[in-house]
Amino acid sequence: MDELAKGIQVAKGQLTAMLSGKAQIETLMPALQAVTDTLAAVSEEGILSLALPPRLERELVAQKILFPLMTGRRREPLRAVGTVILYECCVDLKIDDQYEKWRIRFEEILAQLIPD
Structure with a gap:
């Protein structure tokens, strides 16, 4: 469980750096993949703890439930989890009014990096 919490914090840190112009989205991908992989192996109760x-929490539980429906698709779990963490970063930085712009940009870059 600590692995998931730590992974979420790393992904949030890297997304925050991206939003601040201090990092490129490519540096985020390994952290986001680690969160996605860990999330797939954690129980719903584990997320709630x-x-x-x-x-x-609600969104990660929802994504955990949807993961079996995404079998074989590499980009969709990353998009799903990434946009949830992206929203949290926008709220933390008090730029939640810019979330939609960043979400679209994130999804465009993700589509270029990881063809589905």
Whole structure:
């Protein structure tokens, strides 16, 4: 469980750096993949035990439930989890009014990096 919490913090840190113009999205991909892989192996109760912000917790549980439906698709789990963490970063930076712009950019770059 610590692995998932740590992975989420690393991904949030890298997404925050990206939003601040201090990092490129490519540097985020390994951290996001680690969160996705760990999330796939964690129980729903495990996610609930992390004391995450309510929206992040709800969305991660929803994505955990949807993962079996995404079997064989590499980009979709990364997009799903990445956009949830991206929203949290935008809220933390008080730029949640810019979330939609960043989400679209994130999904465009993700589509270029990881063909589905």
